[in-house]
Amino acid sequence: MTDVFHALADPTRRDLLDRLFLKGGLTLSELAEGAPMTRQGVAKHIAILEAANLVTAEWEGRNKRHFLNPVPLTGIVHRWVGKFEDARLDALAEFKSRLEDPTDMDKKDTKRHG
Amino acid sequence: MTDVFHALADPTRRDLLDRLFLKGGLTLSELAEGAPMTRQGVAKHIAILEAANLVTAEWEGRNKRHFLNPVPLTGIVHRWVGKFEDARLDALAEFKSRLEDPTDMDKKDTKRHG
DNA sequence: TTGACATGCAACCATTCAGTTGCATATCTA
DNA sequence: TAGATATGCAACTGAATGGTTGCATGTCAA
Numbered sequence: 695m696t697d698v699f700h701a702l703a704d705p706t707r708r709d710l711l712d713r714l715f716l717k718g719g720l721t722l723s724e725l726a727e728g729a730p731m732t733r734q735g736v737a738k739h740i741a742i743l744e745a746a747n748l749v750t751a752e753w754e755g756r757n758k759r760h761f762l763n764p765v766p767l768t769g770i771v772h773r774w775v776g777k778f779e780d781a782r783l784d785a786l787a788e789f790k791s792r793l794e795d796p797t798d799m800d801k802k803d804t805k806r807h808g
Numbered sequence: 809m810t811d812v813f814h815a816l817a818d819p820t821r822r823d824l825l826d827r828l829f830l831k832g833g834l835t836l837s838e839l840a841e842g843a844p845m846t847r848q849g850v851a852k853h854i855a856i857l858e859a860a861n862l863v864t865a866e867w868e869g870r871n872k873r874h875f876l877n878p879v880p881l882t883g884i885v886h887r888w889v890g891k892f893e894d895a896r897l898d899a900l901a902e903f904k905s906r907l908e909d910p911t912d913m914d915k916k917d918t919k920r921h922g
Numbered sequence: 923t924t925g926a927c928a929t930g931c932a933a934c935c936a937t938t939c940a941g942t943t944g945c946a947t948a949t950c951t952a
Numbered sequence: 953t954a955g956a957t958a959t960g961c962a963a964c965t966g967a968a969t970g971g972t973t974g975c976a977t978g979t980c981a982a
Binding site: 923925929933935944947 | 953954955956957958959960961962963964965966967968969970971972973974975976977978979980981982
């Protein structure tokens with residue numbers, strides 16, 4: 695969970711995911727070609743993406759081919775975002791109820807009914 | 809975008825969001841009470857959450873009340889996750905087509921059709 | 923005004939991190 | 953075999969980070 699968010703919190707890594715999204719099976723060298731850093735730098739980023747299970751690798755001779763794995767996103771992140779969407783709906787409902795009953799504003803100091 | 813993911817990549821900050829999700833309007837002192845660190849430490853985390861626009865603050869005399877703001881999540885993150893969900897559907901479709909035409913397996917060495 | 927409370931600001935420290943450099947290993951090709 | 957290619961491993965460095973301590977500012981209450 696922390697790993698997934700941390701992996702996504704870097705533009706370089708998001709760019710790598712974008713490129714694997716457009717074309718799967720790229721090797722490390724291919725991914726490193728367009729990057730503004732050393733091959734080892736890219737390798738470290740990919741290691742982080744693999745640790746977060748966002749990228750899966752597959753060996754083909756001396757070539758390591760990389761593929762995007764969207765499962766951690768659709769699973770964990772979705773659950774988190776959905777949770778906050780509920781919060782947004784709650785806020786919306788509360789806002790609506792205030793519109794319908796403006797005297798509710800006075801209750802701002804009292805604790806909210808869970 | 810980077811700010812949002814980075815803000816979520818820390819368990820302490822996710823816990824703060826959880827608590828604001830359960831009960832909005834908490835002050836810094838209240839948030840710092842249960843935390844395993846100094847008030848200043850919590851203040852730094854909150855500053856990061858505010859920079860990512862995940863938390864909004866509102867002054868009430870000498871008290872600073874904090875509220876959860878789910879908008880950055882539902883907006884930016886949703887777009888990202890949806891994009892990868894499309895990738896997952898593509899992968900599923902390709903897998904299905906291979907099931908229907910097993911000879912396609914031989915094409916593994918050739919480049920894939922876009 | 924005085925004192926307690928809530929917060930902010932700044933310096934500091936130990937740790938982590940991103941990226942580089944250098945070298946080692948393994949695979950393909952001639 | 954030799955040489956080129958693809959990758960991995962380890963050490964190093966400057967910068968960022970997480971958290972602390974100390975002090976300053978502003979607000980409430982007596």
